[in-house]
Amino acid sequence: MVNGMPGKMATAVAEAVVSRGLTLVPLGLTGDQVAEESVSVSGVDVRLVRPADRGATLAAIAAEHPSTVVVDYTHPSAVNVNVAAYAAAGLSFVVGTTGGDEAAMRVAVADAGVPASGGAVYALIAPNMAKQIVALQAALEAAAVAFPGAYGGYTLSVVESHQSHKADTSGTAKAIVGALGALGAPMDVADIVKVRSPDEQMARMGVPADALAGHAFHTYRLVSGDGSVRFELQHNVVGRAVYAEGTVDAVIFLDARRQAADPVRVYNMIDVLRAGEMS
Numbered sequence: 001m002v003n004g005m006p007g008k009m010a011t012a013v014a015e016a017v018v019s020r021g022l023t024l025v026p027l028g029l030t031g032d033q034v035a036e037e038s039v040s041v042s043g044v045d046v047r048l049v050r051p052a053d054r055g056a057t058l059a060a061i062a063a064e065h066p067s068t069v070v071v072d073y074t075h076p077s078a079v080n081v082n083v084a085a086y087a088a089a090g091l092s093f094v095v096g097t098t099g100g101d102e103a104a105m106r107v108a109v110a111d112a113g114v115p116a117s118g119g120a121v122y123a124l125i126a127p128n129m130a131k132q133i134v135a136l137q138a139a140l141e142a143a144a145v146a147f148p149g150a151y152g153g154y155t156l157s158v159v160e161s162h163q164s165h166k167a168d169t170s171g172t173a174k175a176i177v178g179a180l181g182a183l184g185a186p187m188d189v190a191d192i193v194k195v196r197s198p199d200e201q202m203a204r205m206g207v208p209a210d211a212l213a214g215h216a217f218h219t220y221r222l223v224s225g226d227g228s229v230r231f232e233l234q235h236n237v238v239g240r241a242v243y244a245e246g247t248v249d250a251v252i253f254l255d256a257r258r259q260a261a262d263p264v265r266v267y268n269m270i271d272v273l274r275a276g277e278m279s
Helices: 008-019 051-064 079-089 102-112 131-146 171-182 198-205 241-259 269-275
Strands: 027-029 038-041 044-049 069-072 092-095 123-125 155-162 193-195 215-223 230-238
Touching (some): 008 038, 008 069, 027 051, 069 079, 123 269, 131 171, 131 241, 193 198
Parallel strands (some): 069 092, 092 123, 155 193
16 A cells, blocks of 8 residues: 555555565555545555544455555655554554654654554554665665764765655755764754755756656765865765665565564664665
């Protein structure tokens, strides 16, 4: 089940689900503001369900197909309410929506217990589903453990650009800022610069005009105290395919953990990468 359509990220994930040979549930949660009643995804007609019918729809899916894994690419304002509903219905879930309260999501999983349908609720929560960027994040976190304070005295600045309708600051940027902070260059995530104006995205960030509707361009700059040394790290993504494929990898990984009744019930994409289960 993929929630958040007809949004472009959710739709890209639904298309990847079908192309990878998984079964796409022909129902998906959406917002009250969405005009469409259904969407067609790679030959599958998906009926869009409004918030008022969320609980009943999830309960019906759980009763008929308790092994269903739910994917959430909705909105920061909706994701925690959705997660509570997934857990209450006994459905495991993958969250790619950023801007939500991860601690509350973890509590929802812990409080879910074992539903009547059998099996515990499992979750995978990640600010970024792209495996190469996940690998970069993991490498920086490992470096921070091995070489804490290596960039002491350096000043970090971060600029990130995403499509204009992205409401929150990039979760990936926040995670990498954390790792670079542990390396000795702390920065308040509130100081991350968000670029959402198309004109500025093209002029300042070099985003191609045909990628304005779907991109993720990040620049991290470290400058020594005296200004004589500068490091710059960029990761620029055009389109959504890399995130969609990673999300399907996450679904497969999480379902395997659920079937194995793994005692760990909440994961992230670094766990998927370490398990070597990314296509």
